[in-house]
Amino acid sequence: MLACVRSAAVFGIDAAQVNVEVDVSYGLPGFTMVGLPDPSVRESRDRIRSAIRNSGFEFPLHRITVNLAPADVRKAGSSFDLPIALGILAASGIVRRRDVDDVLVLGELSLDGAIQAARGVLPIAAAARRRRFRGLLLPLANSREAAVVGDLEFYPVQSLTEAVGALNDPKPVALCGDSHEESTEVVHGDFADVRGQLSARRALEIAAAGGHNVLLAGPPGSGKTMMARRTAGILPPLTFDEALEVTAIHSVAGLLPAGTGLLRARPFRAPHHTLSDVALAGGGSIPRPGEISLAHHGVLFLDEMPEFSRQALEVLRQPLEDGLVRIARAQRTAVFPARFVLIGAMNPCPCGYLGDPRRACRCTPPQVDRYAGRLSGPLRDRMDLTVDVTALPPHDLTSTTGGESTASIRARVETARSRQQARAEVTGVSVNARLPPRALRRVCDLDRKGERLLRQASERLGLTARAFDRVLRVARTIADLEASPQVAVDHIAEALQFRGT
Ligand SMILES: Nc1ncnc2c1ncn2[C@@H]1O[C@H](COP(=O)(O)OP(=O)(O)O)[C@@H](O)[C@H]1O
Ligand SMILES: [Mg+2]
Numbered sequence: 001m002l003a004c005v006r007s008a009a010v011f012g013i014d015a016a017q018v019n020v021e022v023d024v025s026y027g028l029p030g031f032t033m034v035g036l037p038d039p040s041v042r043e044s045r046d047r048i049r050s051a052i053r054n055s056g057f058e059f060p061l062h063r064i065t066v067n068l069a070p071a072d073v074r075k076a077g078s079s080f081d082l083p084i085a086l087g088i089l090a091a092s093g094i095v096r097r098r099d100v101d102d103v104l105v106l107g108e109l110s111l112d113g114a115i116q117a118a119r120g121v122l123p124i125a126a127a128a129r130r131r132r133f134r135g136l137l138l139p140l141a142n143s144r145e146a147a148v149v150g151d152l153e154f155y156p157v158q159s160l161t162e163a164v165g166a167l168n169d170p171k172p173v174a175l176c177g178d179s180h181e182e183s184t185e186v187v188h189g190d191f192a193d194v195r196g197q198l199s200a201r202r203a204l205e206i207a208a209a210g211g212h213n214v215l216l217a218g219p220p221g222s223g224k225t226m227m228a229r230r231t232a233g234i235l236p237p238l239t240f241d242e243a244l245e246v247t248a249i250h251s252v253a254g255l256l257p258a259g260t261g262l263l264r265a266r267p268f269r270a271p272h273h274t275l276s277d278v279a280l281a282g283g284g285s286i287p288r289p290g291e292i293s294l295a296h297h298g299v300l301f302l303d304e305m306p307e308f309s310r311q312a313l314e315v316l317r318q319p320l321e322d323g324l325v326r327i328a329r330a331q332r333t334a335v336f337p338a339r340f341v342l343i344g345a346m347n348p349c350p351c352g353y354l355g356d357p358r359r360a361c362r363c364t365p366p367q368v369d370r371y372a373g374r375l376s377g378p379l380r381d382r383m384d385l386t387v388d389v390t391a392l393p394p395h396d397l398t399s400t401t402g403g404e405s406t407a408s409i410r411a412r413v414e415t416a417r418s419r420q421q422a423r424a425e426v427t428g429v430s431v432n433a434r435l436p437p438r439a440l441r442r443v444c445d446l447d448r449k450g451e452r453l454l455r456q457a458s459e460r461l462g463l464t465a466r467a468f469d470r471v472l473r474v475a476r477t478i479a480d481l482e483a484s485p486q487v488a489v490d491h492i493a494e495a496l497q498f499r500g501t
Helices: 040-055 081-091 122-132 140-147 162-167 184-188 200-211 222-236 240-252 276-279 310-322 365-373 394-399 407-426 439-445 446-460 464-479 489-497
Strands: 002-011 014-025 030-034 063-069 099-105 133-137 153-158 215-216 298-303 324-328 333-337 340-347 387-388
Touching: 002 081, 002 122, 002 140, 014 081, 014 122, 030 040, 040 081, 063 081, 081 162, 099 122, 099 140, 099 162, 122 133, 122 140, 133 140, 133 162, 140 153, 153 162, 153 222, 184 222, 200 215, 200 222, 200 340, 200 387, 200 407, 200 464, 222 298, 222 340, 222 407, 240 333, 276 310, 310 324, 394 464, 407 439, 407 464, 446 464, 446 489, 464 489
Parallel strands: 002 099, 030 063, 099 133, 133 153, 215 340, 215 387, 298 340
Antiparallel strands: 002 014, 014 063, 324 333
């Protein structure tokens, strides 16, 4: 008896349909799987046998052959347990349909027949809708995530028995995908908590407004981490499409907490400098997203940036240029989006106290040079803004009042971003940081004084063409924050101030 159940495999943040064909025929009892399954699929054999028995069904003592097709789609993970088990039960007549072609099925089984949460449910639900399936049979724990995709009938189940019931006697469940919205101030902390640090706050506001990368240089305890985290909160709220992408990435990475619907807060990722380049950029035999993709549409904070290995910093370069990362595998290349605001932090010297009034620096000048040199070249070239942060004296920490709140900074950022969005038709990009040189000139209407200042500075400082463009991009953002169509001399002057050495 032949039965067929439809499922899907995730690759990158997309899902491809996989047909689970099950044949149960007379012969010596056996259970084989074909279709290039990953070792984890082979392991599922034992789980499936136990789950079927422990759910009170009979496990057929015949020859069972399972084929996962097409063969060239790489299958991993355990979410084929449920479709295979249902296929076996369909071939032996317990599920009363031989060909389940209108409902996509996924879920991992435990030995007792319970169904566990799966990775990548959002991309699979999206694929189900794209391929015009009527419904989705899925683990109950993933239902909020799946419900983000509309126009599908949902069959959330907790056990194999329930899954059999859902196919024999379908009763779709209406799901509500909207998770409660937590305000970004709660998630990331509020900028009002940050005292002083006007220059760093300003740089971070500009960075958020124009999508620029920032380097914060300052001693330990000066608030770099604190301010970086809050920068995610001053970015405008995610649009629905952005939220879909962010949620899909976290879903594929297996980092979506159970019961989560759409992720609404901008991501903030702060990987440690000892992290491997694979964990940073993504990888694995079945490619999984790395930190740079988990930071997509949000903030990637690299604390103690010079301590990252050369290899790790190297893998950052291309994504910083392209906004995505490609992971090549034998059959296909996975593409993960990776567009983020990069905030790098470094100490002014290896001991951290160079120029700090609180404590004397113990480093020799060559040590200081070597430390700064580790961030040289191409990567520094991609930092649009550089700020020296000094620690607030203890007295100021208690006496100065906090600064402007996240909500009020965000309002300005949103205005600046909508101005950039309005120009997108001309420029082809949505933020100034990504303006290609040609488009940059077209949207920077410099006043005469501005023109002169920029030319003088460029000669005096020996700016490269790249550095020149960087100043101009930042100046464009500063003008946008003031809702000024023209880029004026003040904007250029401020942008020059944030130029790194
Ligand atoms: N400007 C500031 N305003 C308020 N608190 C601050 C400020 N700077 C530092 N702090 C306090 O010091 C702690 C350490 O700051 P942190 O952001 O970790 O510094 P860094 O990352 O530069 O080492 C913060 O959690 C905060 O409590
Ligand atoms: Mg820190």
